Amino acid sequence: MTTENATGDASRLYQSVLAHIQHGLWNDIRNAHTLAWMVTGLVLSGRSSIPAWLSYIHSRATFAQSSERRVRGWLENPASDCGSIYGPLITRALRDWGSQTLILALDTSVLFEKFCLIRVSVLFRRRAVPLVSRVLEHPSAQVSTTHLLPVLAEVKGLLDFAGIHQVRLLAD
Known part of the structure; x- marks a missing residue:
């Protein structure tokens, strides 16, 4: 798969994932966008390693470290309630x-x-x-x-x- 196809696949998958999760109980819709990019990176990379997701995450950040910090911040946020996200999805x-x-x-x-x-x-x-x-x-x-x-x-x-x-x- 070329980089161009991977980029296109990432955008389409991101939109599909976002359609399912954006109606959850979000205190800020940007959290839904970050989660959608995380799922996209996980699925397309086939790995549970955050650095492996970074090439699939579209962002205005110029350094990969900034995108990784955004993902880690989302994962470590004590206000994130997995039950309120996972429950409606399942x-x-x-x-x-x-x-x-x-x-x-x-x-x-x-x-x-x-x-x-x-x-x-x-x-x-x-x-x-x-x-x-x-x-x-x-x-x-x-x-x-x-x-x-x-x-x-x-x-x-x-x-x-x-x-x-x-x-x-x-x-x-």
Whole structure:
């Protein structure tokens, strides 16, 4: 791919991403623009490294360091509420799911030999997109139904709200 095509792809992808996120709860619309460029850089570079995104981020900044500082500032902003951004996005995706069977995966992971992460994710195009998660102070990946039932109840509530009834749940 030539640089010219990458630039064109970046602008088109940026516009598509922005259309989905600009209606969120933003205290300043520039935050939505920064996030849209970050997602564009992540997708087109295929890497989770901020410097790899910089060639895809369009900006008036003359130095890459300025664009990187802008991205890092957005990520480190304590006023950023991921739930208010991610919640409406995943809800919208679920509402537009259609009649196709939704495949969910229930998974547990141990963190630092002290915590257990319970996660239910949507499986889509060989990716797991988190839907609901909980962290417990529990040193094992095996958890009782007492801990699983509230997570599954929240998933059911989301699916009922989205009108999804065809579901396949995968779990160990």
